[in-house]
Amino acid sequence: MNNVYQEGKDFAKSYILPFTEMTDKESRFPEESFKKLGEKGFLKLLIPKEYGGLGKGLEEHAQACLAFAEACSTTALCYMMHNVALMCIQTHGSDELKRRIFTDVIEDGKFLALAYSEFGSGTHFYIPEMTAKVNGDYTTFTGTKSMVTSATYASYYLVLAPSVEEGKINNWVFPLETRGLSFDMSKWNGLGMRGNSSGPMHIDHVTLDSSFRIGVEGSGQEQVFNVVAPFFVTGLGAVYSGTAMHMFEVASNHAVDRQYPDGTTLANIETIQVHIGNIYKHAAAARAITLEAARAGANGEADALAKILTARIVASEAAIECGRLAMRVGGGKAYNKSLPTERLLRDAYAGQIMAPSADVLAVWLGKALTGQMIP
């Protein structure tokens, strides 16, 4: 795969777009698209070549998420989380864990999800309240994760739990079929991202041996900061700038196509031209800073963190602003849902609240720029 963005666009046209509307309308996980993501190699994008993957990194992760989000925000978001989870296994997992999970992804099209947030600590997902009791090589877990995207569809769930070392956390892998694991899918009724299947996961005395822990005891925070943060936050930037770009496409096509009885179109009206220009401006700026953040992150540049945080904030805000303007361009047709604009606007609203939320990130950005500690 040489040009991940273009190959992602081609893939999305054939295997994502046909399901996008149904994904939202029926609040249905994009299973068909995920099956194809496996068959066409996208699920193994970040798996190292020596394990049979494509060996790509942060830049290609952003490109793939962007390309998919330009067709379906839900599919892009679920895919993005799979990549983040894979990266934790890749950077910190034991060879045994890598072989098991990478083989399942490559040979059986299995995928991963993040079960981090809890009802109590909410947006501060790196402070788990669930319990983890250690007995020799075994740990027994109890608690509830509040919103788990791809719940019941993913085969492996990364779970943050307290470490035996005071104040530290661990990152674990829970296989779907683990005894004591259950999901309550009746609780997912999102405003947007309706196909995400983001229901709670109940963990009732789940017992696992230490081979399911990713990395050494107490290394969870380090994984959250060095792996989850760059891949997740850049990935969110890509998902929401892709959503904004999708809005531009819908609004500009509509402006050109919508004809009045005298033969003129919406695109002939100056105010509409200004709206289209502004939608493009916001979407293109979000996309540009996201790709630049991914490039800086991949090269370990000094200002990468600031760029990554900025990208996610700019993209979340751009998607909502593009949606607001696109509704004005779309008029009654957008409001009455004959255009997908309102769906895209509903999807866009998830951007500002997904942890770490845009407000929390705004504080982190200020800290990063002034040399303060980020939690």
Ligand SMILES: Cc1cc2nc3c(=O)[nH]c(=O)nc-3n(C[C@H](O)[C@H](O)[C@H](O)COP(=O)(O)OP(=O)(O)OC[C@H]3O[C@@H](n4cnc5c(N)ncnc54)[C@H](O)[C@@H]3O)c2cc1C
């Ligand atoms: C579509 C979608 C998919 C999701 N998928 C997953 C998933 O796969 N895995 C997962 O683990 N979680 C997932 N989540 C959960 C998400 O990441 C958050 O943890 C969750 O939305 C927090 O909700 P809450 O009501 O508990 O927020 P609260 O913690 O109650 O926060 C409420 C509001 O207050 C603001 N706030 C709180 N503290 C601060 C602060 N210190 N500074 C500034 N503002 C603050 C927040 O920005 C937020 O908007 C998903 C959420 C959405 C919307």
